[in-house]
Amino acid sequence: MKFILMMNARKADWDEYAKWSKEDLQRNVAFMRAFSKELKDSGVFVATEALGWPSEAKIVRAGSNGEPITDGVFPESKEFLAGYWIVDAESPEEAYKIAARVSAGPGRGGESGNMPIEVRPVLGSHADLGL
Amino acid sequence: MMVDRLDAPIEHLLRELAPQVLSPVVRRFRDFGAAEDAVQEALIAAAAQWPRDGVPANPRGWLIQVASRRMADHIRSEIARRRREEAAAEEAERLALPVEEATESGEDDMLVLLFMCCHPALTPASAIALTLRAVGGLTTAEIANAFLVPEATMAQRISRAKQSIKESGVPFHLPTAEDRAQRLRAVLHVLYLIFNEGYVSSAGPQLRRADLSDEAIRLARIVYSRQPEDTEVAGLLALMLLTDARRAARTGPNGELIPLAQQNRALWDRQQIAEGIALLSTALPKGSVGPYQLQAAIAAVHDEAARNEDTDWPQILALYELLQRMSDNPMIVLNHAIAVAMVHGPEKGLELLRALDSDPRLAKGHRLEAVRAHLLERAGDHEAAILHYRNAAIHATSLPERNYLMLQAAKLSEMRSTDS
Numbered sequence: 232m233k234f235i236l237m238m239n240a241r242k243a244d245w246d247e248y249a250k251w252s253k254e255d256l257q258r259n260v261a262f263m264r265a266f267s268k269e270l271k272d273s274g275v276f277v278a279t280e281a282l283g284w285p286s287e288a289k290i291v292r293a294g295s296n297g298e299p300i301t302d303g304v305f306p307e308s309k310e311f312l313a314g315y316w317i318v319d320a321e322s323p324e325e326a327y328k329i330a331a332r333v334s335a336g337p338g339r340g341g342e343s344g345n346m347p348i349e350v351r352p353v354l355g356s357h358a359d360l361g362l
Numbered sequence: 363m364m365v366d367r368l369d370a371p372i373e374h375l376l377r378e379l380a381p382q383v384l385s386p387v388v389r390r391f392r393d394f395g396a397a398e399d400a401v402q403e404a405l406i407a408a409a410a411q412w413p414r415d416g417v418p419a420n421p422r423g424w425l426i427q428v429a430s431r432r433m434a435d436h437i438r439s440e441i442a443r444r445r446r447e448e449a450a451a452e453e454a455e456r457l458a459l460p461v462e463e464a465t466e467s468g469e470d471d472m473l474v475l476l477f478m479c480c481h482p483a484l485t486p487a488s489a490i491a492l493t494l495r496a497v498g499g500l501t502t503a504e505i506a507n508a509f510l511v512p513e514a515t516m517a518q519r520i521s522r523a524k525q526s527i528k529e530s531g532v533p534f535h536l537p538t539a540e541d542r543a544q545r546l547r548a549v550l551h552v553l554y555l556i557f558n559e560g561y562v563s564s565a566g567p568q569l570r571r572a573d574l575s576d577e578a579i580r581l582a583r584i585v586y587s588r589q590p591e592d593t594e595v596a597g598l599l600a601l602m603l604l605t606d607a608r609r610a611a612r613t614g615p616n617g618e619l620i621p622l623a624q625q626n627r628a629l630w631d632r633q634q635i636a637e638g639i640a641l642l643s644t645a646l647p648k649g650s651v652g653p654y655q656l657q658a659a660i661a662a663v664h665d666e667a668a669r670n671e672d673t674d675w676p677q678i679l680a681l682y683e684l685l686q687r688m689s690d691n692p693m694i695v696l697n698h699a700i701a702v703a704m705v706h707g708p709e710k711g712l713e714l715l716r717a718l719d720s721d722p723r724l725a726k727g728h729r730l731e732a733v734r735a736h737l738l739e740r741a742g743d744h745e746a747a748i749l750h751y752r753n754a755a756i757h758a759t760s761l762p763e764r765n766y767l768m769l770q771a772a773k774l775s776e777m778r779s780t781d782s
Contacts (some may be wrong), residue, residue: 274515320762354760
């Protein structure tokens with residue numbers, strides 16, 4: 232079963248992240264690298280990506296001729312995806328354990344960041360309702 | 363390492379030879395993990411060279427030789443690494459031996475390999491991957507492709523599986539007679555999972571999934587040829603054939619799910635059905651009836667009905683009742699409820715489902731809700747059916763299932779608004 236682990240952050244969190252110390256950043260980067268390697272070594276890794284800064288995001292809609300109309304104004308409270316991992320786990324519980332490990336990754340001052348990680352099943356291609 | 367457009371006959375030959383090459387190499391070098399890697403490399407080399415240079419006169423000998431050479435290289439580098447260790451001397455001696463073609467051991471190597479790969483110490487996912495590679499002769503890339511994970515992840519899974527086998531210390535020979543029956547059940551279960559993985563995935567052309575159902579059938583045939591007297595082996599092979607016979611009819615042009623009742627039965631593979639029924643007819647009278655034979659018998663009853671309305675539901679119900687006594691698999695309980703509904707009316711089926719609400723294995727799944735919706739629809743309670751179809755859709759784990767469930771809800775919803 233595949234699951235996506237999404238790390239979301241509010242704009243305020245992103246603003247704070249921009250001010251992290253060198254030490255905090257290095258510790259966090261080292262943790263993320265080690266975490267990805269762990270996923271790969273344990274044979275559950277499917278994919279991971281980090282996303283650009285929220286200020287780089289645009290909301291796009293099709294105009295009347297199908298041309299893109301972009302909009303870049305977002306409410307302060309909105310959460311932005313910072314990055315995600317897709318894992319192939321034996322059970323939802325295993326996926327939750329993996330999510331808890333990344334949630335406990337070091338934040339500012341080396342304390343556990345305790346970031347909320349949204350875990351959702353990735354829909355497969357299986358088709359069998361037994362009907 | 364992906365081999366593209368390999369000649370079909372050569373691919374077939376390589377898959378056939380893979381386990382026959384692996385076993386003598388394991389016997390000689392005693393290291394299952396490294397031997398398996400060496401054979402995989404030999405297969406890849408053959409896949410590149412044979413289409414160009416022609417198949418050698420003795421293809422199995424060629425592969426054993428190449429794999430043994432790889433093993434020798436592997437051991438040499440190991441020795442180099444541990445040069446100062448005395449243990450190296452013994453291995454160097456073994457290296458000096460000529461490459462013999464096959465060590466006749468008197469044991470059935472194919473079964474030994476299957477027992478090894480389906481070892482109870484492994485998780486199902488690991489056992490599946492290892493079986494497909496070591497016995498099925500698929501490349502890591504093909505297996506990764508079939509399970510839609512990166513090749514590196516599948517490689518890691520296989521190498522961890524081999525590590526677990528090494529740590530478990532199982533020797534490379536057949537388990538004792540007492541263990542054998544139980545270990546054979548584990549092998550059958552892994553083959554069943556491989557079959558199911560292939561069968562229930564809607565094969566969109568873009569996915570290019572290796573044909574896992576065909577592979578499972580091929581492996582089941584191999585086990586059957588070794589253990590023709592085991593009625594459950596025959597039962598599993600029959601179940602696969604009788605189920606797979608409907609493959610062409612179970613999905614529409616866009617990969618959409620078509621339930622059994624609505625399938626175009628002209629698309630069912632009659633030859634496969636005949637073969638499955640013949641296998642089953644030989645196995646059943648032998649008297650030791652197990653779950654695979656019963657499931658095959660149920661599949662056969664469906665396959666024998668020329669039209670959906672001709673289905674012999676009382677017989678299916680009787681078979682599910684026997685099956686329920688052997689297994690408490692919740693899927694069997696659900697299918698039993700459907701059979702009850704078909705024989706005694708949807709109300710009776712719904713009553714049985716209510717008893718399942720407290721089953722934790724079904725509580726969070728979508729299947730209980732899907733079956734409930736289906737029976738409510740049959741009972742004519744469309745309003746409740748819509749509700750449960752939608753509820754099932756929320757919990758669906760695959761896109762074709764979710765699409766099907768949402769379409770059912772939408773269909774009933776529209777019927778209701780045109781009625782009023």
